Amino acid sequence: MIFSSLRNAAAAAGIVVFSCTACAQRADFNEVGRQMAIMLQNSHFARLPYNPELSRRFLHDYLADLDSGRLYFNQVDVDGFRAKYGDRLHTMLLQGTSLEPAKEIYKVFQERVAARVALTEKLLEEEFDFTAKESVMRSRKDAPWPKDEAEAAELWKLQIKEAVLSEVLRRELLTKMATEQGKADPGKDDRDPKSKISLRYKRFLNSVNDVDDEDIANYFLSSVSRAYDPHTDYMSFREMNRFKDGMKNELVGIGALLQAEEDGATKIMGIVVGGPADREGTLKLNDRVVGVDSLNTGAAEDMVDIMFMKIDKVVDFIRGKEGSSVRLKIEPAGGPPGETRIVVIERDKVELKDEQASGQVIEMKSEKGVARRLGVITLPSFYADFDEGKTRCSVDVERILQRLIEEKIDGLVLDLRNNGGGSLEEVRRMTGFFIDRGPVVQVKNTLGQVQVKEAENRKPIYEGPMVVMTDKSSASASEILAGALQDYNRAVVVGESSTFGKGTVQQPMDIGRMLPLFAANRDRAGYLKVTIQKFYRPSGSSTQLEGVVPHLLMPSLMDALEVGEAYLDNPLPHDRIRPAADFKPADVQGLFIPRLQELSQARMKECKDFGYIQEDVDRTKERIKENQISLNKAERQQELDEADKLQKDRNAERRVRFEQMAKEDKAAMKFYKVTLDTLENGADLQVYDPATEDGEYMRRAKDETEELDDTPKWPTGLDPIKRESLMVLKDLVDLTENARMAGVLKDN
Numbered sequence: 001m002i003f004s005s006l007r008n009a010a011a012a013a014g015i016v017v018f019s020c021t022a023c024a025q026r027a028d029f030n031e032v033g034r035q036m037a038i039m040l041q042n043s044h045f046a047r048l049p050y051n052p053e054l055s056r057r058f059l060h061d062y063l064a065d066l067d068s069g070r071l072y073f074n075q076v077d078v079d080g081f082r083a084k085y086g087d088r089l090h091t092m093l094l095q096g097t098s099l100e101p102a103k104e105i106y107k108v109f110q111e112r113v114a115a116r117v118a119l120t121e122k123l124l125e126e127e128f129d130f131t132a133k134e135s136v137m138r139s140r141k142d143a144p145w146p147k148d149e150a151e152a153a154e155l156w157k158l159q160i161k162e163a164v165l166s167e168v169l170r171r172e173l174l175t176k177m178a179t180e181q182g183k184a185d186p187g188k189d190d191r192d193p194k195s196k197i198s199l200r201y202k203r204f205l206n207s208v209n210d211v212d213d214e215d216i217a218n219y220f221l222s223s224v225s226r227a228y229d230p231h232t233d234y235m236s237f238r239e240m241n242r243f244k245d246g247m248k249n250e251l252v253g254i255g256a257l258l259q260a261e262e263d264g265a266t267k268i269m270g271i272v273v274g275g276p277a278d279r280e281g282t283l284k285l286n287d288r289v290v291g292v293d294s295l296n297t298g299a300a301e302d303m304v305d306i307m308f309m310k311i312d313k314v315v316d317f318i319r320g321k322e323g324s325s326v327r328l329k330i331e332p333a334g335g336p337p338g339e340t341r342i343v344v345i346e347r348d349k350v351e352l353k354d355e356q357a358s359g360q361v362i363e364m365k366s367e368k369g370v371a372r373r374l375g376v377i378t379l380p381s382f383y384a385d386f387d388e389g390k391t392r393c394s395v396d397v398e399r400i401l402q403r404l405i406e407e408k409i410d411g412l413v414l415d416l417r418n419n420g421g422g423s424l425e426e427v428r429r430m431t432g433f434f435i436d437r438g439p440v441v442q443v444k445n446t447l448g449q450v451q452v453k454e455a456e457n458r459k460p461i462y463e464g465p466m467v468v469m470t471d472k473s474s475a476s477a478s479e480i481l482a483g484a485l486q487d488y489n490r491a492v493v494v495g496e497s498s499t500f501g502k503g504t505v506q507q508p509m510d511i512g513r514m515l516p517l518f519a520a521n522r523d524r525a526g527y528l529k530v531t532i533q534k535f536y537r538p539s540g541s542s543t544q545l546e547g548v549v550p551h552l553l554m555p556s557l558m559d560a561l562e563v564g565e566a567y568l569d570n571p572l573p574h575d576r577i578r579p580a581a582d583f584k585p586a587d588v589q590g591l592f593i594p595r596l597q598e599l600s601q602a603r604m605k606e607c608k609d610f611g612y613i614q615e616d617v618d619r620t621k622e623r624i625k626e627n628q629i630s631l632n633k634a635e636r637q638q639e640l641d642e643a644d645k646l647q648k649d650r651n652a653e654r655r656v657r658f659e660q661m662a663k664e665d666k667a668a669m670k671f672y673k674v675t676l677d678t679l680e681n682g683a684d685l686q687v688y689d690p691a692t693e694d695g696e697y698m699r700r701a702k703d704e705t706e707e708l709d710d711t712p713k714w715p716t717g718l719d720p721i722k723r724e725s726l727m728v729l730k731d732l733v734d735l736t737e738n739a740r741m742a743g744v745l746k747d748n
Contacts, residue, residue, distance in 0.1 A: 441535050
């Protein structure tokens with residue numbers, strides 16, 4: 001199985017739809033650490049030497065995870081940790097004493113955070129001078145630790161000054177935008193900037209202090225495991241259950257998206273359409289949850305105050321068994337201060353339909369009036385139910401693909417953007433929909449043994465022209481599929497400069513099974529998700545680090561950012577093995593790559609939106625290179641004014657151009673939606689307008705900035721990359737048909 005760190009977006013965002021019940025008892029995490037260290041030595045692909053050098057990496061990663069900005073620990077702290085534990089953590093893990101340094105280091109972290117928050121309160125009593133020529137680093141990832149607490153305090157003063165200045169400028173910008181648009185100022189009733197910064201850090205301090213041994217063990221053991229490679233990880237009992245539920249795309253809970261607010265409450269930012277909260281009807285977007293009675297006893301003493309509680313712990317209180325009820329104490333959105341209301345919701349299964357495969361049929365007329373029917377399949381992840389096998393993305397994609405074929409599509413776009421991966425079995429099966437039986441991926445274990453996994457179909461389901469869309473977030477299983485189709489010369493790959501570059505395979509191992517039979521709470525020991533294999537394309541190239549490079553490149557702001565395996569700590573190297581024995585690619589001339597590149601580049605050169613993207617890429621790269629943020633208000637205001645003018649000029653140009661594009665699209669295109677629901681109902685495909693029907697299955701709250709954003713939407717719901725990808729597919733269909741008519745290509 002392949003697990004992506006990008007995968008469980010629902011859990012990360014705080015969707016309260018999980019199924020297990022919190023357990024107050026804890027396992028012996030010293031013993032858990034000991035067993036995990038043994039498992040890492042015996043199972044990890046790299047077989048790293050278990051020595052003081054690895055121990056130093058454990059410590060480095062633990063400190064980096066706790067204090068990534070190097071703002072809390074100082075050099076004296078770090079030197080002390082290195083002297084005491086730097087060469088010993090690997091032996092302390094095996095001796096079953098690793099929780100001692102983990103807790104000691106975390107205690108110092110708590111003390112430093114408390115000191116910074118106390119200093120924040122003092123600093124906020126002062127008036128800041130925003131006329132001085134001062135600045136702070138944009139990123140402190142590679143900065144030196146402050147040498148002592150005195151230097152740390154000086155550095156912290158600048159950080160708080162920047163936070164207040166940013167909040168002041170944000171508030172002034174909102175007021176300006178609201179005035180210009182004749183709208184109500186969304187920030188007029190907000191707290192003053194200093195109060196907001198104060199609450200922000202008080203909440204952070206509360207989250208740092210609200211921990212137990214299981215939390216500290218989770219932080220430390222995760223750092224230890226990720227020292228081997230970025231995707232080896234320790235997963236607590238709760239995390240593994242969330243992961244399994246997320247992979248099913250069907251979870252149990254109330255169906256609400258939560259967000260921690262700086263003032264301590266938990267805000268309702270989304271409600272799943274048709275979910276339990278939606279059916280009950282009382283809970284509204286922007287309501288604030290301040291208390292939870294998990295068992296719905298109705299007793300006042302059972303209503304837990306969740307103010308300033310970490311979001312994952314709020315989730316633990318709200319989640320529960322299917323059919324049980326939870327009682328929420330809420331402050332209604334827009335209500336008078338102090339007003340509260342009780343809402344009782346029965347927990348139920350919630351389908352995350354936004355994460356399901358979906359399709360489109362797009363009819364496009366050319367300038368000569370020739371109509372092409374193009375199919376699109378969008379796959380957000382390679383999901384699968386690992387426990388019962390009821391949910392499988394390959395089954396869903398096959399059903400959609402069969403319907404697209406019935407609709408007589410001339411070509412197919414497979415959209416793998418933002419797809420972080422998932423099940424290896426699902427991608428192996430899915431690749432077989434598009435190629436003859438043959439190698440899909442090669443998997444090498446730590447002994448150097450290579451296993452070839454083949455497509456199971458004797459012949460492909462779909463053999464027509466095909467384009468695969470990728471981006472920097474396409475990872476793992478997405479890279480297997482895109483890489484295989486590229487190797488076979490089966491599809492034209494289009495997108496950003498490369499995919500993510502995750503070419504490793506992880507397997508979850510139950511640590512509890514390794515503990516003594518009668519050890520306390522073996523079921524709470526958690527899991528080691530360990531890298532056991534690397535995968536390789538049929539051609540023998542690994543996707544590790546380098547990813548899949550598209551045939552046709554399109555500019556993207558992501559190319560200016562540090563996104564991808566190469567930017568993670570401790571990545572495994574790229575390498576090659578022999579091509580698979582039965583690997584037989586088709587003739588690459590059948591993809592017409594040079595001609596497609598020529599046509600695409602000509603369009604992109606004329607496309608103003610791609611020009612805007614490239615301008616933003618260049619500007620972002622320069623800012624990252626400078627790595628400085630000014631604390632001079634006049635300078636910052638000038639930067640904001642320039643950015644505001646640039647955006648207004650672009651929006652003015654776009655409004656005129658987009659209006660014309662929308663008219664042209666309406667005359668030349670028709671869109672038909674293909675969802676699993678429409679397939680289940682056997683309904684005919686209905687024409688719809690992607691510009692007005694977003695098709696989302698969750699109602700989402702807009703933040704104050706979104707309410708004032710007057711940037712025009714993409715015409716017909718087509719962003720520049722998707723629009724250009726469709727044009728590439730149309731070109732491919734035309735070139736393929738012309739070649740067949742000329743006798744250059746033969747029908748399969």
